[in-house]
Amino acid sequence: MTATETSRRESLVERLFxxxxxxxxxxxxxxxxxxxxxxxxxxxxxxxxxxxYITPPFHFHYFGFSWVSPWPGSGMYAHxxxxxxxxxxxxxxxxxxxxxxxxxxxxxxxxLLEKATYLNHYYLISILSFLMIFLPLHRAASxxxxxxxxxxxxxxxxWVLSLLRFQIGVVYVxxxxxxxxxDWLLRGEPLGIWxxxxxxxxxxxxxxxxxxxxxxxxxxxxxxxLTVVFFLLRDRTRRFAYAAVLVFHFIxxxxxPIGVFPWIMSAxxxxxxxxxxxxxxxxxxxxxxxxxNPEAPAAPRPPHTIGAWQRVGLALLAVHAIVQIAxxxxxxxxxxxxxxxxxxxxxxxxxxxxxxxxxxxLRIRDHExxxxxxxxxxxxxxxxxxxxxxQSPDMILELAHHVADDYARRGKHVSVYADAWVTMNGRxxxxxxxxxxxxxxxxxxxxxxPWILPLDDHAEEAATASSQH
Numbered sequence: 001m002t003a004t005e006t007s008r009r010e011s012l013v014e015r016l017f018x019x020x021x022x023x024x025x026x027x028x029x030x031x032x033x034x035x036x037x038x039x040x041x042x043x044x045x046x047x048x049x050x051x052x053y054i055t056p057p058f059h060f061h062y063f064g065f066s067w068v069s070p071w072p073g074s075g076m077y078a079h080x081x082x083x084x085x086x087x088x089x090x091x092x093x094x095x096x097x098x099x100x101x102x103x104x105x106x107x108x109x110x111x112l113l114e115k116a117t118y119l120n121h122y123y124l125i126s127i128l129s130f131l132m133i134f135l136p137l138h139r140a141a142s143x144x145x146x147x148x149x150x151x152x153x154x155x156x157x158x159w160v161l162s163l164l165r166f167q168i169g170v171v172y173v174x175x176x177x178x179x180x181x182x183d184w185l186l187r188g189e190p191l192g193i194w195x196x197x198x199x200x201x202x203x204x205x206x207x208x209x210x211x212x213x214x215x216x217x218x219x220x221x222x223x224x225x226l227t228v229v230f231f232l233l234r235d236r237t238r239r240f241a242y243a244a245v246l247v248f249h250f251i252x253x254x255x256x257p258i259g260v261f262p263w264i265m266s267a268x269x270x271x272x273x274x275x276x277x278x279x280x281x282x283x284x285x286x287x288x289x290x291x292x293n294p295e296a297p298a299a300p301r302p303p304h305t306i307g308a309w310q311r312v313g314l315a316l317l318a319v320h321a322i323v324q325i326a327x328x329x330x331x332x333x334x335x336x337x338x339x340x341x342x343x344x345x346x347x348x349x350x351x352x353x354x355x356x357x358x359x360x361x362l363r364i365r366d367h368e369x370x371x372x373x374x375x376x377x378x379x380x381x382x383x384x385x386x387x388x389x390x391q392s393p394d395m396i397l398e399l400a401h402h403v404a405d406d407y408a409r410r411g412k413h414v415s416v417y418a419d420a421w422v423t424m425n426g427r428x429x430x431x432x433x434x435x436x437x438x439x440x441x442x443x444x445x446x447x448x449x450p451w452i453l454p455l456d457d458h459a460e461e462a463a464t465a466s467s468q469h
Contacts, residue, residue, distance in 0.1 A: 016162070016314070019155035021275035022140045026093075028164060029137035031267040032128065033091025036103065039260050040084040049076050053113055056382050058402055060115035060395050063444055068112045082106055090132070093142020097133060104129035115395060116388040120351050121261035124171060127324075128268075131167065135160050161275060163317060167324065168268045169229040174328040174349040176225030183339070183353070184222060188214035189425035190355035191221070198255055221352075224248055232272035245269045256352065334448050340424055340432070340455035342392055343448065358390030358422040358432070362403060367413040380406070391422050393433055393452045400439035416440050424455070 043049055053059075053070045061068065070076055083106040089099035108126045111118075136156055138144045145152035183189050192214035199205045207213050224244065231241035249262035270277070331344030338344050339354045365372045377399060378386050389395040400416040407414045415438040423429040430453075433439075437451040 016157065016159040017310075018158045020158045020161055021279070022136075022154060022156040023279040024271060024273060024275045024277055025135070025137045025156055025160060025164075026139075026141040027278040027281070028268070028271055029093065029096075029132070030091050030141065031270070032132070032264075033087050033089075035260060035264055035267060036087035036107070036125070036129075037084055037091065040080055040087060042260070044077075044080060049080055051382070051384070052117055053110070056114070056385060058380055058385075059113055060385065060389065060398055062112055062115055063394075063446060065112045068109065070113055079106060079110070083110070093138040093144050096138030096142060096144050100129060100132040104133060114385075115392075116385045118346055119259055119261065120171075120349060121259060121264055123347050124261075124264065127167060128164075131163065131320075135163070159314075159317065161271070163320075164268075164271045165233075166321060168265070168271060170324050170328075171265070171349050171351075172225050172229050175351040176222055176227075178328075178348070178350040178353055179218070179222035179225065181339075181353075183425050184218050186215075187425065188218045190352070191218050193355045193426055194256060221248075228269075229272075232269060238273060242269060242273070252352075258352070336454045340422075341449065341452045342394065343452075354424055355426075356391035356422055356424045357429075358420060359429075360390045360396060360418055360420045362400070363417040363419065363435075364403065364407070365415045365417070366407075367415065375403070390420065391424075393420075393449060394444060396420055396433060397439050397442060397444055397449075404440045414440070427455075430455075 053076045059069070071079055082102065086099045086103040086106060089095055090103055104126065107122075107129060111122045111126060136153070137160075139151055139153040139156065179185070184191075188211060192211060195208040195214055195217065199209050201208065228241055228245060228248075231237040232245075234241075246266055249266045252258065253262035328348040328350075331338040331348060331350075334341065334343040339350070360377050362375045362377065363372055364375055377389060380399065380402060381389060389399055396418050400418060403416050404414055417435055417437065418433045418439060419435050420431065420433040421429045422432045432453055434451045434453055439451075442449075442451060
């Protein structure tokens, strides 16, 4: 290693391990725990524990997680009690690391139970709660620090703050990149469909049906996602950028059913402010903060060499960053419009890109009698599952296997075909699955699914032009 390379390495180490004020990290922990507690209460109050996890006799699974199943009896209610307690303990900083681990496992378990309820912010919560297990967010404004003064600290390594900023930044940047397509920028869809459903809003309602409003809002949404992180990082623009964050997420939260995602992003964006920003507020919570000076004390210069565990930690941080960048890009490995096929679509921050409605009818052929019957998926599914399944080829495939297993339990061997039609972003309805394929002979995988029919916009444009002539 040359002297220049050594100097650069030392500079990177110093930047990653230099002490920063822990106040904003403690505030992040408190806000995250509070929002998780609100989410648990919201699930309970709306009856979603029963509707999503107890009532359905069948659940759609993520690839590789078909072994995950709900607790029997009242077990799901008990599970949400544990989830609420873990959220509370994280918020107040009591047995923090254990509570963060329980929160991660308990929430991710719920997320994996039912693919029909997938939302991007569920995935974000799992990532953040996992990272929090290893982050020292409990060294200030926490019961742990109050009970054990030796644990308390006014500073934390800079890499902790940088990691959280990176994770939140990834969500915004890749959500913006995903919007750089013809549907969003040129057609103004699906915003045009969604906004036109709110024309009853006083004063502004009539304008929401205008096509130019949808296109302008689409451009503004893409520009916001692509630039807001960079403006949040700059001192001169940070306050204006955060005001834009609040306005943007307030509007999306009011207009669209995306759960607590707007509030999680609004709270998380505070991590881009200077590390000491919450200290006056935290002073009212923690006597230790009240007795301390406003500025964090100087810390000794980090050593030029780092230990083995620190090297492992840096390597793991690099792996995490690579994975978080690679996952949203994996859809480029699949041919065609992946918003249509949904290959590589989940866990990629492709937020609010599509409005899809589908209709599926199953053709079930008895091998013994040769008889074919038509069946509606609602025979096996709840209304929510039926709606989400009808637009997702991988969920249609899983239902076909479930139907075949259901018949097998009654001693019948059947083939299952799907007549599936989907409309996406205002396009005419068209088939999404090859109706000649016996889906019971197809196994799900992460590879391209040739039995999904491609979305051919060029053919539609040619047919439209021909009809006009």
